[in-house]
Amino acid sequence: MDTVVTDTFFLEKFADRTETVWTRSDASQIVEHHGAPTRAYGALYSNGPIHSMNIDRRARLPDDVAIDILYCGVCHSDIHMIRGEWGEQPFPMVPGHEFVGRVSAVGQAVTRFSPGDFAGVGCMVDSCKAGLEQYCTKGTTVTYASPDPRGPGRTYGGYAERIVVRERFVVKIPDGADLAFTPPLLCSGITTFSPMQHWRLGSGQRFAVIGLGGLGHTALKLAVHRGAKATVFTTSADKAKDAYAMGAKDVVVWQPAATDPIPLAEQMANRFNFLLSTIPLPFDVAPFLPRLRQDDIFVNVGAPGVIAGVSGGALWNQRRSIAGSCIGGMPETQEVVDYCSANAIRPQIELIRPDQIDESYLRVERKDVRYRFVIDLASDRIG
Numbered sequence: 001m002d003t004v005v006t007d008t009f010f011l012e013k014f015a016d017r018t019e020t021v022w023t024r025s026d027a028s029q030i031v032e033h034h035g036a037p038t039r040a041y042g043a044l045y046s047n048g049p050i051h052s053m054n055i056d057r058r059a060r061l062p063d064d065v066a067i068d069i070l071y072c073g074v075c076h077s078d079i080h081m082i083r084g085e086w087g088e089q090p091f092p093m094v095p096g097h098e099f100v101g102r103v104s105a106v107g108q109a110v111t112r113f114s115p116g117d118f119a120g121v122g123c124m125v126d127s128c129k130a131g132l133e134q135y136c137t138k139g140t141t142v143t144y145a146s147p148d149p150r151g152p153g154r155t156y157g158g159y160a161e162r163i164v165v166r167e168r169f170v171v172k173i174p175d176g177a178d179l180a181f182t183p184p185l186l187c188s189g190i191t192t193f194s195p196m197q198h199w200r201l202g203s204g205q206r207f208a209v210i211g212l213g214g215l216g217h218t219a220l221k222l223a224v225h226r227g228a229k230a231t232v233f234t235t236s237a238d239k240a241k242d243a244y245a246m247g248a249k250d251v252v253v254w255q256p257a258a259t260d261p262i263p264l265a266e267q268m269a270n271r272f273n274f275l276l277s278t279i280p281l282p283f284d285v286a287p288f289l290p291r292l293r294q295d296d297i298f299v300n301v302g303a304p305g306v307i308a309g310v311s312g313g314a315l316w317n318q319r320r321s322i323a324g325s326c327i328g329g330m331p332e333t334q335e336v337v338d339y340c341s342a343n344a345i346r347p348q349i350e351l352i353r354p355d356q357i358d359e360s361y362l363r364v365e366r367k368d369v370r371y372r373f374v375i376d377l378a379s380d381r382i383g
């Protein structure tokens, strides 16, 4: 049985609608209360606007941590999910898979957290695996829109005032960390840090990131901090100045549809040790593979669909590889949060209120965000 929205909510919200999304009887079937309802922000149907709504969080188990959420990032995946661009999804949906807050209560088996501690949650809340939780072959429980093995319904994400999460999936936020800047590290930070660790991006290596958005700008900052010589491929000429300010040595403005999409083709042949693509949509990688050096690698962390333009010859020539990487495990997620706090690596954010979420989605789609929106959920509680 799902736990979601009260039917009074439906009656109020849909009193003036001509289309029927759900009837009162549909709504009453999914209503189940476990104490006080939690205020959340989500969509009632695919591609719908973000509404304020009430959800029920599941009961706390002995190894669970309850968190009052303070800041939640807006990830491009939230938009793909709401829009139905990654296939059919369950609704209502409360997105949000990068957030921090203050621990309000802990179960008796919890050892790492106490009430009052700051804590963060990323893209996963349960898994069959330990260490590389994201590669659970039974299906990782993601932070929202997943069947919840610990609760009566589905998972609902961090666009909400509170949540209950298994301790093993909660990250400690170090003392002194900038809370508002921390949420993006729990998705874009770990997604770009993990392949750099796995394939050992080192000082002096030539690194390039393709796409300078939420993931890409975090990748750039992480690579520069490791001492890599970083190049940025971006389709937005007006981001070049920012890229240089973040430490890029070169910026290439490219257009995927152009016949010669990379104007500096000759100079960049056999140049890079590590190409990291953060582009969330399918694009042609043919221009990029010949830019890799011998034995070096192209890693996709963005596009979920077909990767076009992979030439067999471009791979066997210079023994190049193409690979993918999915977020990162919980130990590594803790590591990237600690590392960024200790080294003052901060994503660049724009703070918004919950009533600006719809607008923020449109701006992400227009590539008009520098570089991650973070929702200030406490502002709503005070206001």
Ligand SMILES: [Zn+2]
Pocket: 075, 076, 077, 078, 097, 187, 188
């Ligand atoms: Zn994300």
